[in-house]
Amino acid sequence: MSRIAARFKSLAAEGRGALIPYLEAYDPDLETSLALLKAMPAAGADLIEVGMPFSDPSADGPVIQAAARRGLKAGATLPGVLAMVAEFRKENAETPVILMGYLNPIEAYGYDRFCTDAAKAGVDGLIIVDLPPEEADVIEKPAEEAGLDIIRLVAPTTSDERLRYVLSHASGFVYYVSITGITGTRTASKHDLKEALPRLRAATDLPVAIGFGIRSPEQAATAASIADGAVVASVLLATLAETLDADGKATAETLPRVLEQIRALAAAVRAGVPAADQTA
Amino acid sequence: MADPVEHGITANQANSLRHGPDERGHFGGWYGGRFVAETLMPLVLELEQAYNAAKADPSFQKELDFYLRDYVGRPSPLWFARRMTEELGGAKIYMKREELNHTGSHKLNNVMGQILLARRMGRTRIVAETGAGQHGVATATVCALFGMKCVIYMGATDVERQSPNVFRMRLLGAEVVPVTAGAGTLKDAMNEAMRDWVANVADTYFLVGTVAGPHPYPAMVRDFQSVIGEETKEQMQAAEGRLPDVVVAAIGGGSNAMGIFHPFLDDSSVGLIGVEAAGCGLDSGKTAASIERGRPGVLHGNRTYLLQNADGQIDEAHSISAGLDYPGVGPEHSWLSDIGRAEYVGATDTEALDAFQLCTRTEGIIPALESAHAIAYAAKIAPTLPKDTLLVVNISGRGDKDIFTVAEHLGVKL
Ligand SMILES: Cc1ncc(COP(=O)(O)O)c(C=O)c1O
Numbered sequence: 001m002s003r004i005a006a007r008f009k010s011l012a013a014e015g016r017g018a019l020i021p022y023l024e025a026y027d028p029d030l031e032t033s034l035a036l037l038k039a040m041p042a043a044g045a046d047l048i049e050v051g052m053p054f055s056d057p058s059a060d061g062p063v064i065q066a067a068a069r070r071g072l073k074a075g076a077t078l079p080g081v082l083a084m085v086a087e088f089r090k091e092n093a094e095t096p097v098i099l100m101g102y103l104n105p106i107e108a109y110g111y112d113r114f115c116t117d118a119a120k121a122g123v124d125g126l127i128i129v130d131l132p133p134e135e136a137d138v139i140e141k142p143a144e145e146a147g148l149d150i151i152r153l154v155a156p157t158t159s160d161e162r163l164r165y166v167l168s169h170a171s172g173f174v175y176y177v178s179i180t181g182i183t184g185t186r187t188a189s190k191h192d193l194k195e196a197l198p199r200l201r202a203a204t205d206l207p208v209a210i211g212f213g214i215r216s217p218e219q220a221a222t223a224a225s226i227a228d229g230a231v232v233a234s235v236l237l238a239t240l241a242e243t244l245d246a247d248g249k250a251t252a253e254t255l256p257r258v259l260e261q262i263r264a265l266a267a268a269v270r271a272g273v274p275a276a277d278q279t280a
Numbered sequence: 281m282a283d284p285v286e287h288g289i290t291a292n293q294a295n296s297l298r299h300g301p302d303e304r305g306h307f308g309g310w311y312g313g314r315f316v317a318e319t320l321m322p323l324v325l326e327l328e329q330a331y332n333a334a335k336a337d338p339s340f341q342k343e344l345d346f347y348l349r350d351y352v353g354r355p356s357p358l359w360f361a362r363r364m365t366e367e368l369g370g371a372k373i374y375m376k377r378e379e380l381n382h383t384g385s386h387k388l389n390n391v392m393g394q395i396l397l398a399r400r401m402g403r404t405r406i407v408a409e410t411g412a413g414q415h416g417v418a419t420a421t422v423c424a425l426f427g428m429k430c431v432i433y434m435g436a437t438d439v440e441r442q443s444p445n446v447f448r449m450r451l452l453g454a455e456v457v458p459v460t461a462g463a464g465t466l467k468d469a470m471n472e473a474m475r476d477w478v479a480n481v482a483d484t485y486f487l488v489g490t491v492a493g494p495h496p497y498p499a500m501v502r503d504f505q506s507v508i509g510e511e512t513k514e515q516m517q518a519a520e521g522r523l524p525d526v527v528v529a530a531i532g533g534g535s536n537a538m539g540i541f542h543p544f545l546d547d548s549s550v551g552l553i554g555v556e557a558a559g560c561g562l563d564s565g566k567t568a569a570s571i572e573r574g575r576p577g578v579l580h581g582n583r584t585y586l587l588q589n590a591d592g593q594i595d596e597a598h599s600i601s602a603g604l605d606y607p608g609v610g611p612e613h614s615w616l617s618d619i620g621r622a623e624y625v626g627a628t629d630t631e632a633l634d635a636f637q638l639c640t641r642t643e644g645i646i647p648a649l650e651s652a653h654a655i656a657y658a659a660k661i662a663p664t665l666p667k668d669t670l671l672v673v674n675i676s677g678r679g680d681k682d683i684f685t686v687a688e689h690l691g692v693k694l
Contacts, residue, residue, distance in 0.1 A: 055462075055593040056579060058471040059317040059478060065461065077591045103315060103578045108592025130315045130578065134304060155319040157481055162322060180319050181479035 003096040003124045004149055004172045007047060008207040008228060017224030018046035019269045020209055021262050022100070022233035024067035025050050025084055026076035027240065032250040033071075036258060037088050041095045043259045044266020049127070049231060052081050052101030059129045061184035063234040066241060070248060078105050078114070082121040089122030098151060098172075100127040106139070115142035125149035125172040133169035140169070153177050156196065163203045173207040176200060176227065178214075184234025187213035193226050200227075217268030225273040232265055297545040297621060300612065305495020305582075308618065311611035314494040315578045319478050324581075328496040330401050335503070340400070344393055351425070352388050354507065356380050358515035358672070363642040370662040371526070371669035374519070376512050376540060378676050379647065385677030386508060386536040387418040387489060393504035394487050395422040403485035405429040409473040411438055411466035411532065412603030412650065413445025414677055415489030420454035430454040433472040436464035438602045444681050463596040466532075466606045470580050490533025491610030494581030498610050505539025512672055513543050520670055526551040526661075529674040530654040531571075531624065532603045534610035536676035541622060551623070554613060555657040557599035558626030568597035570609040571617050571624040584611040600629035600685065601649040603677075627656035633689055635659055636679060648677030649685065 001009070011018050023036050040048050053071035057064060085097050099118065106114050106128065118126070126148055131139070136150065143150050149172025154163060157180055167174065176196065178188035188196075193210060200208050210223040211231030223230035239261050243253040300307045305314055305328075314324055334340040348354040357380065361373040378386040398406060406423050408430075410416030416432040423430035432449055436458040439446050449456050462468040477486040488497045491505070509527075516524050527544060529537035531554040544550040559567035567573055567587075574585040579594055587595040587607035597607040616622040627635070632649055635656035640646045647655060651674065658673045665671065679686070687694050 056471050058474040105592035107577055129317050132314060132318060132321050135313050135315055153318040157319055157322045177319060180481045182475045
C-alpha cells in the first residue's frame with residue numbers, strides 16, 4: 001500500500017481526518033525549510049505538501065506568490081527540492097510528502113526522469129495545478145510506473161459529469177478547492193462544504209481533503225471532520241513571512257512560530273468537531 | 281464523396297495548414313492545449329462551445345461585420361509605400377494600414393469579436409491584460425460602447441511608459457490596475473488577469489488580447505484577426521493581379537502576424553516572416569525573442585516557445601516596445617516555425633527606432649514601435665530583393681502612444 005493510502009487508512013481507524021500543512025521549498029532558505037519539513041510530523045502534520053517554487057504562480061494569491069519568490073531567490077530548483085525530500089526521508093519513512101506546483105519546471109526536467117527521481121527521493125504524490133486531465137497523458141504513465149499518485153483538484157465549478165471524468169484520472173486522494181478563487185483569499189462556509197461533500201463521495205472512493213481558505217484551527221477541524229483532511233497553506237506562509245527580518249532572512253522566531261501554529265491546528269483536528277459546531 | 285474523419289479532422293482539412301488546432305486545442309499535436317487550473321476548466325470548455333455556436337450562426341457574423349465596418353472602420357487600406365520603396369531601392373513595399381482602425385491598432389478586430397461573444401454568453405464584467413495599452417484601450421472602448429464593467433491589468437512598468445493609454449482607458453471608464461509583481465510587464469499582467477478570472481467565474485469574461493492562452497483563445501483570436509489577411513489578399517489581387525511574395529509582421533503574442541499570415545498558409549509561394557523583438561540584440565540576454573532564443577514549455581494556459589532558464593523558470597523579456605515585451609508567443613507560431621512554414625527573425629530596439637523614423641519621414645505614417653520592428657526587417661531585406669517582389673508589411677498600430685519613448689531615446693525633452 002502507498003504511504004498516502006496507508007496514512008488515510010490508519011487515520012480512518014482512529015476516527016479522525018488528516019492535517020496537511022504546506023511549506024514552500026527554500027522559503028526563506030534551504031536550511032530553514034528543511035528544518036521545518038523535518039519538524040512538521042512531530043508538530044502534528046499527517047501528510048505534508050511541499051511547494052515547488054515557480055516564477056509565474058497564476059493560481060496563487062499574494063502570500064504564496066511571495067513565498068515562491070523568496071524560494072527562488074534562495075536558489076530553489078527542482079533537483080534541489082527533490083534533494084530536500086530525500087534528506088527528510090532519511091529520518092521519516094511514514095509521513096507522505098506531496099509536491100505541489102506548476103507544470104513547466106517538470107516539463108523542463110523531463111517527465112520520465114522527474115517521476116523516477118521524485119519516487120527515489122521519497123515523494124508520494126504530485127499536485128500539478130495547471131495540468132488538467134485533458135493534458136495529463138504526458139505524465140500519467142511515468143508517474144504510475146514510479147508509484148507516484150496524481151492528486152486531482154476539483155472545484156465548486158466542476159459539474160457532476162466533469163467530476164466523474166476528472167476523478168477517473170485521480171489517485172491518492174482528491175483535493176477539493178473549496179472556493180472559486182486563488183489561494184489565501186476567501187473561506188468557504190461550513191454549509192457550502194457540507195453541501196459539496198456528498199457530491200464528491202458519490203463520485204469517488206478516494207479520501208477527500210479540503211483546501212484553499214482554511215485559516216483557523218476551528219476551520220481545519222471542521223474541514224477535517226466533514227472530509228478526510230484539511231490542507232492549510234497561506235496562513236502558515238504568512239506567519240513565516242512575519243518572522244523574517246528586514247532582509248527577508250529567517251530569525252530565531254521563524255521555526256517556533258510556524259510549528260506552534262501547526263500544533264494548534266493539529267490539536268483542533270485531533271479533538272474533532274468543535275462542540276459549538278456539532279449541531280449546525 | 282464523404283470526407284473521412286480522423287482525430288476530428290477530415291482528410292481534406294489534413295491537406296491544409298489552416299485546419300488547426302485539433303479538438304484538444306493542439307497545433308501539430310504538441311503546442312497550445314489547455315493548461316489551466318481545474319476551477320477554470322469548465323469556463324474554458326464553455327467558451328469553446330459558445331464560440332463554436334457563434335461561428336456557426338450567420339447572425340453572429342452579420343453582427344460582427346456591421347461593427348467592423350461602421351465602428352472599427354474596415355476594410356483598412358493596402359497602401360503602396362512609394363517613397364520608402366524608392367529610398368530602399370528593391371522590393372515593392374505595401375503597407376496594410378491596421379493603424380487606421382478605430383483606437384489605432386489591429387487589437388479592435390479581436391476585441392469586437394470577443395465582446396459580441398461575451399454578450400451572447402450573458403457576461404457583464406470584462407477583464408483583460410495589456411502591455412502597450414492598445415488592447416486595454418480597445419477593450420475599454422467596447423465596454424464603453426456596450427455599457428459593461430471593465431477591469432484592465434497592466435504591469436506597473438508599462439503603466440509608466442504608456443501613460444497616454446492609461447489615461448485613455450480611465451477616460452473610457454475602465455479601472456486600470458497596475459501590477460507590481462515581477463518586472464511589471466505583460467507577463468505579470470496576464471498572471472493577474474487569470475487570478476481575477478478564477479476568482480470571478482460567475483459574471484466575468486476574460487478578453488485575451490493575443491493568440492495565446494488556453495484553447496480556444498489562440499484559434500478564436502486568430503479567426504477574428506484573419507480579416508487582415510483576407511483583405512490583404514483581395515487588395516493585392518486588385519492592385520497587382522497576384523499574391524504577394526513576402527508578408528512581414530511584428531510578433532508580440534503574435535495576433536497581428538497570425539491574422540495576416542493565416543489566409544496565406546496554403547499559398548506556398550508567399551513567404552511569411554514574423555519579426556520578434558530582439559531588444560538589445562538576440563544574444564544580449566535582453567530580448568523578447570521567444571522563438572529564436574526560447575524553448576518549448578508551458579505558461580499561461582498553453583505550450584509554446586518560452587524564454588526560460590534551465591530549471592523551467594520563466595525569464596523576464598526585454599523590449600523597447602511594451603507590446604512585444606513578453607517571454608512567450610502564440611502556440612500556432614511555434615508550430616509554423618517548427619514545420620518551416622513561417623520564418624522568425626529579430627529586430628533590435630535600435631533598428632526599430634530607426635525604422636520608426638524612416639516610416640514617418642518617407643510615408644507620413646507614424647507607426648507603433650511594435651510595428652516598427654516589422655518595418656525594420658522589411659527595410660533590411662527590401663534592398664536585397666528584385667524590384668518586382670511584392671512585400672507587405674503589417675502596420676499593426678499607430679505610434680502616437682510611443683512619441684514620449686522615442687523622444688527620450690533621441691535625447692529630446694517634451
Ligand atoms: C500596435 C501593436 N502591434 C503589435 C502588438 C503585439 O501584439 P500581437 O503580436 O498580438 O499582434 C501590440 C500589442 O500591444 C500592439 O499594440
